[in-house]
Amino acid sequence: MLDNLLLGFQTAMTWENLVWCLVGVLLGTVIGLLPGLGSTTGVAVLLPLTFTFEPVTALIMLAGIYYGAQYGGTITSVLIATPGEAASVVTTLDGYQMAKQGRAGAALAIAAIGSFIAAIISLALLMGLAPPLAGLALEFGPAENLAIMILGLVIVVSFQGGAFVRGALMAAAGLLLATVGIAAGSGEARFTFGNVDLLSGIPFVEVMIGLFALGEVFHQIRMGAEKPIRARFKDMVIRPREVAKSMPSILRGSGIGFFLGMLPGAGSTLASFISYGIERRVSRNRDNFGKGAIEGVASPESANNAAANANFVPTLALGIPGGATTAVLLGAFTIYGLQPGPLLFEQQPDLVWGLLVSFFVGNVLLLVLNLPLAPVFAQMLRIPYGYLYPLIILTSCIGAYSVSNNMFSVWVVLIFGVIGFVLKELDLPIAPLVLGLVLGPLFEKALVQTSAVGDGSLAVLFTRPIALGILVCAAALIAVPRITGALLKGRKENQKESVTQ
Amino acid sequence: MTRTLRNARIAASAVLAALGAAACVGGLGYGLENEDGAVGTGLLPAASGALIAVLALVDLAQQLLAARRAPASADADINAANGSGVALLIADGETGGPTDGIDVLGRTPRQRNRNLVVVLALVFAAALLVPFSGLLIAMGLLILAITIGVERMRPLSAVAVTAVALACVWLVFAQGLRVPFPTGMLGLI
CATH class of the missing domain: 1.20.120 (Four Helix Bundle (Hemerythrin (Met), subunit A))
Structure with a gap:
């Protein structure tokens, strides 16, 4: 193991690899800052640049783009409530509130620190456990994946607190929206009303831009201009006390992220949502969640980063992409003549361990670059909103167009911008809608496969121990707070009666 | 919560209930089962549509009950309980007073x-x-x-x-x- 680690450091720490890792991280951050362009697009667009490189150098640079873009998405999530990817949606909940309180610098810094710690933890886990964990991931069949998606939706709905019905309503609406287009099982078109653009479904990147970026712009126009945020520099810098306070959240987020990131599919998105949901229940500062709690940024960002690294477990060990970006990277592997799978660890140890160590190096670079830059990025909020929002509208529309080079994307952004505004005005939660939309296609695929495994019956969900265990957790999340709430209420009433008697 | 916002929420719940019911019917039209008994094209739309309809009706009932319990004079208290800052703004917009809810650029809600x-x-x-x-x-x-x-x-x-x-x-x-x-x-x- 130590030999492998040394080999990895020898490979990753050459000047050439370090420079291209830095270039990848910087390009990724810039791409993540642009609405509509997430890590998947970034890696795909910049892939041709690496064709002349050595495979290990190319993969190190592409991996740098991957987590650089994730951090870039975090910057826009915090500063202008515009998540670059679905996995950054929950960061907007507390990150944007922190920004409005003049603490954007601290939010961005804790995101970088959390990501860095998550990278170290996930690197250690990857090195020691990648091959056996890949075997464990194989135990997750359609039934287990379906169960874990149900758990994810339940957690997201349950973190709405008192607004459980409205959270569930929005999650169901997201699932319904995800059914537009060609069905996963049969290939039949649904709810397309003859529109060719709808055949591939409602594009969720454009929906996210509309709901969050334009929805917030319309909302702010209606709320009225506030004074530009003129925070003192010391408020922009994170305090050591805040880092210490966030540490449990970072550790929990890293663990959750790593575990969920290993599962092929929407690992990073589910990981960030679930870690936020759990943190909202267990954190000492849970009452401030949604109002600018630093733990509400630290936890999902750590989970997001750990999941991004863990995505490489099935990719490297099994040749199964963990997510959309790793699917593009898998394509890069084949372009370079590499065959991911169990034999890759034996045949190309310098490449595999060099790549794994480069995650650590890349996150060190991100931390070194972004800790001092976080307050600088945060200065953007000093721009009066009257100047800022026309530019947000411009970049949202252009970014959306560039996703698929189609005006349909722009119309989706505009329509969902209006819907996002209405949802905000009516106090209906947006995060469950996005998760439902993102998970919808995977959910239906798992549903179809589970029913196929069970010869048409979904009862197979209850016969597989892992799936059953996950479903019991989901049911407990719904039932336990209600039962304990009712018991506490009954006890209080009894106490009141005894006092009056 | 102001009457306008409450009415808007009631209307939104009603619209969502109708949309959910329509999606459920549409889903049923696609078929819940395939010929081999596996999950059909229409199951997820029908199930999610039905869920939307039921949850929207529950929300509608909650809104109506809240409206009956809370007379207009208690609007501010309910608004505070719901944590909705938007409602206050709408209230400002309704009264339209020259000094109510003016932003830093001197713009009135209207x-x-x-x-x-x-x-x-x-x-x-x-x-x-x-x-x-x-x-x-x-x-x-x-x-x-x-x-x-x-x-x-x-x-x-x-x-x-x-x-x-x-x-x-x-x-x-x-x-x-x-x-x-x-x-x-x-x-x-």
């Missing part, structure tokens, strides 16, 4: 509502303009119209902001990322 309508109209008009002018020109005109017409920026500043923003977008997207923007009937950029 003016802000008008600005919102204007911005929405401009954004959709710009999108409609794309087949004629192309995307970049339409977006440039949109920024110009918002900065001059809504934000009352000086024309020179507005033109400068628009030109710099468009140049950045053109450099990054059109030149850097090779995004082929539609140039419309004008065929300029």
